[in-house]
Amino acid sequence: MSEVLVLVEHADGDVKKVTFELLTLARSLGEPAAVAIGDVSDALVASLAAGGADIVYVAAGPEFGEHVVAPKVSALQSALAASSAAGVLVPATAEGKEIAARLAVRTESGIITDAVGVSAGFVAEQSVFGGSTMVQSAVTTGTPIIAVRPNSVAAEATAGAGRRVDLDVTITDADRAAKVTDSVAQERAGRPELTEAAIVVSGGRGVGSPEGFAVVESLADALGAAVGASRAATDAGWYPHQFQVGQTGKTVSPQLYIANGISGAIQHRAGMQTSKTIVAVNKDAEAPIFDLVDFGVVGDLHVVLPQLTEEVTRRKG
Amino acid sequence: MKIVVCVKQVPDSWAEKKLNPADNTLDRDAADAVVNELDEYAIEEALQIQERLGGADECPVTVLTVGPEKAIESVRKGLQMGANEGVHVVDDALHGSDALATSAVLAAAIDRLAPDLVLMGSESTDARMSVVPAMLAERTGRPQLTFAGKVDIADGAITVQRATDYGYDVVEASLPALVSVVEKINEPRYPSFKGIMAAKKKPVETLTLADLGVEPAAVGLAGAWSSVQEFAARPPRAAGTVVTDEGDGGTKAADFLATQKFI
Numbered sequence: 120m121s122e123v124l125v126l127v128e129h130a131d132g133d134v135k136k137v138t139f140e141l142l143t144l145a146r147s148l149g150e151p152a153a154v155a156i157g158d159v160s161d162a163l164v165a166s167l168a169a170g171g172a173d174i175v176y177v178a179a180g181p182e183f184g185e186h187v188v189a190p191k192v193s194a195l196q197s198a199l200a201a202s203s204a205a206g207v208l209v210p211a212t213a214e215g216k217e218i219a220a221r222l223a224v225r226t227e228s229g230i231i232t233d234a235v236g237v238s239a240g241f242v243a244e245q246s247v248f249g250g251s252t253m254v255q256s257a258v259t260t261g262t263p264i265i266a267v268r269p270n271s272v273a274a275e276a277t278a279g280a281g282r283r284v285d286l287d288v289t290i291t292d293a294d295r296a297a298k299v300t301d302s303v304a305q306e307r308a309g310r311p312e313l314t315e316a317a318i319v320v321s322g323g324r325g326v327g328s329p330e331g332f333a334v335v336e337s338l339a340d341a342l343g344a345a346v347g348a349s350r351a352a353t354d355a356g357w358y359p360h361q362f363q364v365g366q367t368g369k370t371v372s373p374q375l376y377i378a379n380g381i382s383g384a385i386q387h388r389a390g391m392q393t394s395k396t397i398v399a400v401n402k403d404a405e406a407p408i409f410d411l412v413d414f415g416v417v418g419d420l421h422v423v424l425p426q427l428t429e430e431v432t433r434r435k436g
Numbered sequence: 437m438k439i440v441v442c443v444k445q446v447p448d449s450w451a452e453k454k455l456n457p458a459d460n461t462l463d464r465d466a467a468d469a470v471v472n473e474l475d476e477y478a479i480e481e482a483l484q485i486q487e488r489l490g491g492a493d494e495c496p497v498t499v500l501t502v503g504p505e506k507a508i509e510s511v512r513k514g515l516q517m518g519a520n521e522g523v524h525v526v527d528d529a530l531h532g533s534d535a536l537a538t539s540a541v542l543a544a545a546i547d548r549l550a551p552d553l554v555l556m557g558s559e560s561t562d563a564r565m566s567v568v569p570a571m572l573a574e575r576t577g578r579p580q581l582t583f584a585g586k587v588d589i590a591d592g593a594i595t596v597q598r599a600t601d602y603g604y605d606v607v608e609a610s611l612p613a614l615v616s617v618v619e620k621i622n623e624p625r626y627p628s629f630k631g632i633m634a635a636k637k638k639p640v641e642t643l644t645l646a647d648l649g650v651e652p653a654a655v656g657l658a659g660a661w662s663s664v665q666e667f668a669a670r671p672p673r674a675a676g677t678v679v680t681d682e683g684d685g686g687t688k689a690a691d692f693l694a695t696q697k698f699i
Binding site for chain 1: 451452453454455473474534535536539559561564565566567568569570571573574575577578579580581582583585597598599600601602603604605606607608609613618619620660661662663664665666667668669670673676677678679680681684685686687688689690692693694696698699
């Protein structure tokens with residue numbers, strides 16, 4: 120059985136959830152082989168084995184994170200050369216897609232991004248045009264390189280053999296062209312990452328002000344959710360740009376998406392329409408967001424959300 | 437210092453889009469065509485850099501596009517905003533090109549124009565892959581400074597704030613370089629009447645694949661390394677329940693979340 124490479128996302132020593140989802144997907148396509156790059160501990164390798172990796176390729180060292188994506192491309196390329204894998208799965212995050220893009224150029228392979236499923240023969244399913252159209256695509260040249268959206272499949276913990284293979288990666292001068300000199304964290308502490316979160320609570324024009332986001336954040340915290348915002352809210356400066364969900368922002372696909380004061384223009388739908396369950400609160404009964412919802416409340420979010428938050432806290436408590 | 441801004445003509449971002457059943461490519465006649473929104477931010481950034489560096493003589497800005505005849509409109513828009521010249525790569529063989537082929541054509545054009553700085557939007561609103569900037573950096577051997585929310589240039593060095601999930605990274609490189617921008621970087625200007633009139637006299641060079649030394653067989657639908665096998669309209673979501681808040685909207689929403697096992 121051919122190996123299927125999975126690019127590992129990890130931070131602060133922990134494997135991110137999307138990696139386990141991709142390992143689960145890889146098992147349905149071949150032999151799951153994780154590729155862990157950067158600060159890789161024994162615990163990280165063990166965690167990947169427990170999550171389903173039969174093989175763990177390791178390219179360890181601080182330098183992989185000191186330059187923009189190119190050194191990681193070299194590491195993934197050397198894993199591909201070592202494994203003769205049948206395909207490569209990466210998380211469809213901004214960086215994951217960039218690594219996939221450069222790997223495709225280097226290995227003369229086709230690339231598909233933002234897949235929400237991959238079936239036998241590496242046929243990828245994509246949801247395009249704001250979720251209005253489902254497309255089946257396949258790579259026809261080289262090794263299929265597919266970027267899969269977080270939350271596309273449920274991770275199943277089937278332990279793998281976890282055989283560690285250390286890679287000998289040559290980082291070239293060209294890989295070092297763009298140097299990362301500082302990392303600045305702006306995210307409000309304690310909330311899950313937007314693209315990975317199982318629940319996203321977001322606010323739009325109807326929130327009305329930066330202070331108005333307090334009711335959105337309270338609900339998110341009661342549910343253990345990430346906070347998102349529509350373009351209208353980020354353009355108005357009410358919420359930081361990196362939390363924007365939609366066509367020019369993040370694409371999310373959580374189990375539950377709660378849209379508050381968001382009308383549901385295509386700009387926004389493009390970023391959230393593949394969410395499994397959608398709830399909306401909006402004053403305007405005619406808002407297009409209500410065409411998408413599983414449950415909607417026509418009402419003032421500043422009244423409805425505090426009540427909902429209180430109910431969630433009470434029932435969870 | 438010379439800047440090239442890569443732009444793409446796309447269907448209006450706010451319009452519904454669809455695929456053409458004849459060859460599974462985007463139906464470009466189904467919606468009005470506009471300049472890809474994030475590319476306008478790239479044009480604006482180029483113009484602001486030009487202003488800082490002393491104007492068009494010191495820092496000429498060229499708008500480059502790859503696309504059908506009609507795509508010249510997106511070059512014109514850039515010229516109306518204030519760019520100095522345009523380059524349009526147009527060839528019948530290009531129809532249906534994938535991101536890899538598009539990046540190869542852009543790379544050939546950039547190698548020919550040899551700018552110090554390439555600017556572009558970080559994604560197009562039609563394909564939304566967000567991979568062409570990285571591919572172009574790989575192909576042209578330029579430092580990849582993508583998802584930039586701020587750009588500073590001094591003494592042949594360039595520094596950007598690269599947007600990340602948690603905030604931003606500060607990234608440094610030397611010129612020549614490639615930068616893709618996110619929308620928080622600036623507020624694109626509207627073309628003035630004077631700008632619109634002046635644009636009519638600005639030079640636009642038209643190039644074919646032969647001019648760039650790109651094999652027609654390597655691009656277009658036939659040269660694509662991935663293909664759409666089939667597509668279908670997503671089945672409409674089953675109609676949900678919508679209630680009007682009568683003082684118990686939050687409680688009813690909580691009831692729904694409980695039935696779905698979220699709480």
